[in-house]
Amino acid sequence: MRPLLSLMRRDLTLATRQGGGAGTALGFFLAVLVLLPIGLGPDQFTLQRLAPGILWITLLLSVLLSADRIFQQDYEDGSLEIMAMSSQPLELVVLAKALSHWLSTSLPLAIAAPFLGVLLNLATEIIWPLLLAMVLGSVALSLIACVGASLTLNLRRGGLLISVLVLPLYVPVLVFGLSASTGSVELVTPSLLILSAIALASLVLAPLAAAAALRAYLK
Amino acid sequence: MRPLLSLMRRDLTLATRQGGGAGTALGFFLAVLVLLPIGLGPDQFTLQRLAPGILWITLLLSVLLSADRIFQQDYEDGSLEIMAMSSQPLELVVLAKALSHWLSTSLPLAIAAPFLGVLLNLATEIIWPLLLAMVLGSVALSLIACVGASLTLNLRRGGLLISVLVLPLYVPVLVFGLSASTGSVELVTPSLLILSAIALASLVLAPLAAAAALRAYLK
Amino acid sequence: MQIVAANLSCERGGRLAFSNLDFAVAAGEFLQLTGPNGAGKSSLLRIIANLGDISSGHIELHNGDSDLTLAQQSHYIAHADAAKTALTVTENLQFWGDFLGGDNIAGALGSLNLQTLADYPVALLSAGQKRRLALARLSLVPRKIWLLDEPSVGLDEASQGLLVGLMQQHLNAGGLIIAATHVPLGVEPDRNLILQGKS
């Protein structure tokens, strides 16, 4: 346990020291949030109606782009090799890194997003369902992003290729997350359950896939 | 001239060899294009109305993210130092790299985007104005992205930080690009002229800013 | 404890780096790998560290710690320094200590006298100072097997002396060293494996 905890601590420290962890991600989130209304037209009612979708899409993109280099630095400076040699299973290493990414970036975004919804005058009664759905969904988003990051490790243009590979996997999260947060006012909906199922599944499967990909790059 | 041409040739080769140049960018473009309708709802008329905005925003993001590491590799492997030492002014080096990025990525996207508008059943009479506006706008987009890339050179999380810096600069392009492509049917509109002005200005100013930033990193 | 390789071959990037290699190193012995560039020294070390694929042949560890793999009992010092530039020297060692299960930070700093640099961010270290940080891992966590890829690169005279001391000490304590190098390391190799590359 200690090794993985120290790994998480290190990643969290790095996230805050270099490029300011949640800060940057939040910045990106806001930047896109400004852009979208300009592009889609400032019409109040349209915006209000589209608000949840806009927030979800922005969340997806922020998480994806904040994770695209999650393994790259460890790969380039040789840390990953040493971790792979150690007695810690690489799957757990991936999980630890994914979780620290979630803590440092996705979770703060997921919590902030619904309240930033006021910028799009989001209907206030949606805020809580949205919050719940996003917190759940962000787990899956972080983990899936890790799979993409491991597949495109150190490819120039990785940043884009990862999107092509990962965004398709994001579609279910988006669909069910959206319906969970807009479908109805009561909190626990079928979609929410499916969402949690997706989150759990990715908790198990993503580390396996990512670890396999990393091994391929190390060999 | 020869040095800069060879630099452009090299960058174009690299773009096609690693992660397939325009191909990947196009993939990203499509991926985002899928997310937006799912997020914003499939309603025909809403989408048709929002189509130009959606296309512009997707273009913005694709160009931005494809450019985020444009200088990083040259910086890390020491090529940038040698270029800075040479008798080629760094401004021209930046310009050459920006142009090859435009050729390899932005231009293909700008040309493809209006036709992909079919997916959002974009009104067909808009296609040509949109095409013109996007080709012009993409010049500015590539160059501005280069400034961002040079400012966030070798920062972990660069991908996000750059967006925070650059997206605000993209707002004018978005605004005038949009009105140029939706405002009216005749091709040459005031907005289009402003757009060209922006493109020209960035052709002059962006290399200056980027080169200055790069020098700061090299010292 | 003994590492035995039997007609080992390694293919990299579709080309055969080396083929039909046989060697055996026992505890307390130092095997030195030499040979022209591209002969396969680094590749061989990676294979032993289980970071490379064997095309044919096999490599075994006899009566080592049975419930650990060969790689898990080894230190591998490659060209990359496995240090985070945003962290200080101590923080880096702290992390590797926790992760690899060792805590002799002071000893590690001392072993390549990094004490004065302890609180510097690695971003501010010079090439050789970074290298010394990488080598400090050797004393941070005890491991029986050391795999060193050109360990003396970038070290000043003093540090080279310290490295020699470390290696001697490790050998005397019954450790096992396999090191690739182009320059004499200052420690007499018990065995010398010369790889003939064609290019």
Next chain:
Amino acid sequence: MQIVAANLSCERGGRLAFSNLDFAVAAGEFLQLTGPNGAGKSSLLRIIANLGDISSGHIELHNGDSDLTLAQQSHYIAHADAAKTALTVTENLQFWGDFLGGDNIAGALGSLNLQTLADYPVALLSAGQKRRLALARLSLVPRKIWLLDEPSVGLDEASQGLLVGLMQQHLNAGGLIIAATHVPLGVEPDRNLILQGKS
């Protein structure tokens, strides 16, 4: 042609790397920089290459090519190899040739016998082979001044011999070399500048 430095000081990361340095090197001379890790050898080379800031003092080039800066007349071989892994060896040299205004590709390949590797993508090269590719730039484009940072690192015996030959030849042709190193390069330095680092 002569490079003259007068009480040069350099501050890096808030600390004084070296101070009040004076030296002069003339055409045909080889100045060797030695000293402990962190003494400032690389920093000094970067300053000469106009890639570093001088805190005080100044450095001048006397009667060199007057319409070119010191840096523009120099080759700088740093730790990074300035090679693109996706391109082949020849393509890399081709590019630098075009960019720096030289075209002696064959000569460059020959100078560190890279002929057999000419068509390999750099991604498949070993550490020393990459290093040789970096050094090949020296013969690719003629430059009066060579700034070399630990040039012999990672080279096998044969290549080290070739490097010595190149340096000798360059000096005899009236060239000027400033090289930092921890190991003897095999070329007798005309002047030896020893930087005393504090760490």
Next chain:
Amino acid sequence: MQQFANPARFLKIANAVLPFVWTVTVILFVIGLYGALVSSPADYQQGETVRIMFVHVPAAWMAMFVYSVMALASAVAIIFRHPLADVAAKTAAPIGAVFCFLALATGSLWGKPMWGAWWVWDARLTSMFVLMLLYLGYIAIWQAIEEPGRAAMIARIVALVGFINIPVIKFSVDWWNSLHQPASVFKMGGPSIDASMLWPLLVMGLAYTFLFLALHLVCMRSELAQRKLRTILIARGRAN
């Protein structure tokens, strides 16, 4: 299964069966097209456009089928380390991409008269679009990674991970509200479309399948040839 491992034997078999496969393909297409264009009646509400179905539906089936083949081959490559599996998966991708594009194109051609729009973002169309992306991503991976062994492993993972999308496509119409036709051929309680349309549809499906088989064998053959060539070149480079 290991007896096919040796590429030489595979090539022998492929060369033997290919002519047969080609002829079957042609015959099936002739029958199928006859049934589709001549014998079957025009739909009472859709009119002649219904005939697009005979191109569209099998293409859509193949798009999904081929991806499943890729996923299967990738699994085999991982589990049994079968030397041909990667070749099979790699060469299947472009073919599947073409089928997928065909389904999309014919679908949107059909959509214009039926729905009054080239494209709608209903569940099935979206997931089919996503499948197209997966094909592109898979192909991109093979191009982007220089080292063959590494590219193979990464590609396997991409194929397997992407396979999740297939059931999504198949059942999307039932999950989300959709403009698109619900399954009317492969479903509980037998097909629900008229026999006069059903048999040509199935024959066309079979024809497409054989077409894929033929193309796949051809592509695998040339891929193997290329790899042989490459190893020879490398060996030569090594020699001098």
